[in-house]
Amino acid sequence: MPAAAADLVMSAAAAARVTRYVLLAASLAAAPAAADEDTDLSRIPTETAPATSAPTSSKNVNYIGDALSFSGLRDNLAVPLPPPTPASWENWLFLDSRDEWNLGEDWRLDYSGRLNFRTSNALTFPNHDNVLNEMRELFVQFQPNPTTWIELGRVNIRNGVALGYNPTDFFRPRTVIDPLTADPSVLREDRLGTLMVSVQSLWQFGSIQLAYAPRVTLPTAIYTPRDEPSFDPGLDRTNAQDRFLAKASLNIAPSFNPEVLFYHAGTRSQIGANLTAPAGHDTVLYLEWAGGVRSDIITDAFSYGQTTGTLPASVTSLLPNDPSARFMNDLAVGASYATENRMTFNLEYHFHQAGFSSSDWRNWFAASAQRGSVQGVNAALWYIRSYAQDQQEPVARHTAFLRFDWQDAFIKDVEVTALASIDLQDGSGFMQTTVGYNLSRAWTVSVLASGSYGGRRSDFGSIPVAETLLLRAARYF
């Protein structure tokens, strides 16, 4: 019924009754609230905080920090690790900077890097290896019009919507130097960019980005902590082949902004997609996929080892894998769930078709058992896993990943982060928990504990480091 017509039939008596009813209900509801109100008002602080200036220009983040870690090593590994033995304690003193400068109306200069001073029981002191400079980014940005940006220099382009593994993060291989943690989220932060030219245009319905990274040097052997160059920019890690990326994102709906990618590196091409969507009030679903013609990780590792002179040509006969190239898929699918009390859970499944199958694992352990006494066999077997780590590529084919984050856990300014990565083929896994506390605006301290578990002949049960404890403090300025 139209409101105007309804008004016409409203009797005065009925209106009065309704009014009395509503006012009575309101007064009843308000009665207990009055006491609450007094309590509320008494909590309003009378002391005024010192007048805070309102800076609006800063994007710079700089901090000095120290991290000390202790590791427990496994004895009696199923596949003995060739020397050098991993350090049982390490200390990093570092200065981390992320700064941006305006060079004019449309020009900017960006720098991101870290200067480390490392000591450990695996490094002699003093030694040039004690100093390690990581130049993560250094690039000039030009904005010729309000919707276009051109970047030239070492740039970090990160793709992907998953947390534990990003199949579409095509520029990730070889970019991480001596990581402090296995947390994939942190590994995405502390890595080298790639020398490239990149152009991105935005419009209301989406964006397009094109990037070209030229080959400027030859591939080099995988580094160990003992042979990292101190001040080399590491272009051999990032620019040892010509690479090209095209990426488009489409704003189809507020809750659906798919991203499609094409990537070409050397002689291989890949396509990929990133999809996310909210599911209700507290959940986000996401899917990340990439596919292309390639060989499995064993073939790729041995090929790289031969190219860089680390492995002999005969290494290809060590394992009975299929060396042929074929279309392979990489997938990360997951969900994020947030609770009212500031907890966030992420559960993901990762599929890496180029990774080890169950038979690959059996062959890997069997090769050491049968031929491990032959010089170089165990080193070649471990080279595959070193290669996977260097490429930031999972060794396992099927992995479950769980991440938990709790802000203001138990007390304010405490954040608890925990993650677990489980090889679904053998049930072994890796777990890590971090507790961080913001002591003040400038100071942050944290403790990290991690450990791996599993049978002696399993993915995580066969790695040399069993557990790690890391203490960290940082002062921002």
Place this chain on the structure above:
Amino acid sequence: MRCVMFKLVWFRSPPYCGSSPERTSEQSTTLENSTLLVSLSIRKSVRRLLHIMTDFRIGTLAIALMTVLAIASAGGAWAQSAREIIAAADKVRNPADPFHITTILTEYVRSQPKDSTVLVVYSKEDKASGQFRNLVRYVEPPRDAGKMALLDGQNLWFYDPAAKSSVRISAQQRLVGQASIGDVLTVNFAVDYTGTLLGNETIADAEKQQRNCWHLDLRAATSTAVYSRAEYWVEKGTFRPVKAKFWSDSGRILKVLYYRDFVQRLGAVRPGSAVIIDAVDSTLVTTVRFDNPAFQDIPDFWFQRDYLPRLRPE
């Protein structure tokens, strides 16, 4: 671990914006006059109708039926008034033109100032939905500088410059952190909530001055509504928001908010600050101060994930 912690300080649009005081005054007068005229009209019409019905001896059954209809229509009349009040209060808080503003949050623990957070918020009303689209840039504390958030209906993203990647967040996650406050302060309630006028109430404002207010009950009407329920007090005559209470989905009170320090900003008299009293943690109170407001032409293409890394200080 070199983890840069996510501390989500979600913000929507700042709380002032909207009409001029003159316009507010006109709205007040118009609303009260129209309510009075409708009331008189109803009484006259009902009297005339009753007289006619008696003359034609239709009977008590018809009268009873009309009484039921009248009660039902009374509910409609209250809801209409509630919506107008809420919309008018929204206009006191939010201007129609796009703008940016610096928001300074100071957190008090047991009445002692502890942390402060500085954000710059870029807001633009979406003409289609009537709701605000917001971009938030973190300025302080130093560890959070450069982080960004896009808060645009269901299009919610968080960008961390350390990771150089954007993560979609859920509506629940925009509630995380002390300054979900931003949502409380600035959302256009008339768009996201259905209001019911509970009645008139005189309450104390943040300065403990008595204010004669409309007391409204708000229930979420859209999927983008941040809170499932809110209570809202709007000062009669000025349409200034005075106080609000917000509930979680599970039915507990999350926070109580007082608007205060009404000053001339962005073309009208609007709240210059607010106090948020945490109803879950009894030791926690947050004050919000607004600085450097300015109208700014904000293109629509800014409100997408890929613009977050491009947002620069003005």
